[in-house]
Amino acid sequence: MIQQDINYYKNFDSMAKEVLALLAQTIDVNTFFLSILNPTQSFMIKSFNRNAKLICEGDILPYNMAYCKLVVENGLEPLVIPNLKKHDLTSGHPVTKFIENGCFMGTPLVNEGEIIGTLCAFDIKPYYFKEYDMILIKSLAALISQTIILEDGIIRDPLSGLYNRHFIYNYFDFHDDKTNDEMAILYIDLDHFKFFNDSFGHDAGDDVIKKAAECLLQTVPRGSHVARIGGDEFIVLLHPSHCEDLMKSTQQNAELILNQLSTMPIPIKGNDYFVSVSIGISFYPHNGTEMESLLKKADRTMYTAKKLGRKNIQYFHPL
Numbered sequence: 001m002i003q004q005d006i007n008y009y010k011n012f013d014s015m016a017k018e019v020l021a022l023l024a025q026t027i028d029v030n031t032f033f034l035s036i037l038n039p040t041q042s043f044m045i046k047s048f049n050r051n052a053k054l055i056c057e058g059d060i061l062p063y064n065m066a067y068c069k070l071v072v073e074n075g076l077e078p079l080v081i082p083n084l085k086k087h088d089l090t091s092g093h094p095v096t097k098f099i100e101n102g103c104f105m106g107t108p109l110v111n112e113g114e115i116i117g118t119l120c121a122f123d124i125k126p127y128y129f130k131e132y133d134m135i136l137i138k139s140l141a142a143l144i145s146q147t148i149i150l151e152d153g154i155i156r157d158p159l160s161g162l163y164n165r166h167f168i169y170n171y172f173d174f175h176d177d178k179t180n181d182e183m184a185i186l187y188i189d190l191d192h193f194k195f196f197n198d199s200f201g202h203d204a205g206d207d208v209i210k211k212a213a214e215c216l217l218q219t220v221p222r223g224s225h226v227a228r229i230g231g232d233e234f235i236v237l238l239h240p241s242h243c244e245d246l247m248k249s250t251q252q253n254a255e256l257i258l259n260q261l262s263t264m265p266i267p268i269k270g271n272d273y274f275v276s277v278s279i280g281i282s283f284y285p286h287n288g289t290e291m292e293s294l295l296k297k298a299d300r301t302m303y304t305a306k307k308l309g310r311k312n313i314q315y316f317h318p319l
Contacts, residue, residue, distance in 0.1 A: 109141055
């Protein structure tokens with residue numbers, strides 16, 4: 001998620017640039033970079049090249065081919081390799097064979113005990129890093145990690161892992177390029193959610209929220225945004241492709257969401273339970289251009305769905 005959210009972090013860009021500039025002032029190698037990792041890729045989110053452009057922002061390397069993988073396998077301490085050709089980990093590495101020789105120092109970025117990326121120094125000539133260099137890069141990596149954690153907390157709901165109320169209400173601030181696109185706003189509420197909290201406790205209720213979040217993420221089409229804005233209330237922003245009809249696409253996806261959520265088994269104490277949902281829908285820009293107004297209209301429409309017996313979909317109609 002961090003890779004896709006990085007453009008939403010308001011303070012990250014300037015912090016990352018300052019960190020790389022400070023490393024460049026202290027350590028005399030060509031390239032410094034920040035990467036975010038997933039099981040298949042190492043994605044370069046920020047870079048500084050003194051002369052030769054060895055690694056650039058936006059570069060994507062196969063995870064198994066990147067020195068960053070060695071950093072992860074090394075644990076929480078910096079991996080320091082002054083001479084790539086003479087080190088057991090890198091002498092036969094494909095990258096080393098390609099560049100012939102160089103140096104590398106990398107340290108992990110950590111979020112809740114999980115390594116999510118790296119902060120690295122790199123050159124195509126050997127360089128003998130000082131102890132101070134290792135202390136500096138480790139300290140700056142901790143600063144970057146904390147920045148990511150704080151920025152993530154601004155836009156993500158900690159329980160479900162979905163986007164949160166702040167992200168949805170400020171959606172157009174994050175997506176200036178979307179202001180001319182059509183969009184459906186789905187306001188989704190779990191029916192009789194109170195039953196789970198009252199009958200089995202809040203831990204069970206939290207599990208229901210997590211399962212609903214997982215189900216939504218698996219069900220919505222690519223390019224959608226899914227959020228939990230409080231309690232058992234979720235928002236889905238649906239963006240039809242340019243060749244799709246807005247109403248038809250929305251109806252198909254809303255029905256799929258309703259059916260998937262309502263048939264999702266929830267195992268509690270050896271038994272499977274089910275929870276239906278009520279969905280209210282408004283449309284941008286047809287029902288308004290301000291997110292707060294669109295959410296209120298979808299919310300009111302969702303309550304209409306509740307009054308009509310729950311487990312159904314209703315569309316906003318102006319009075």
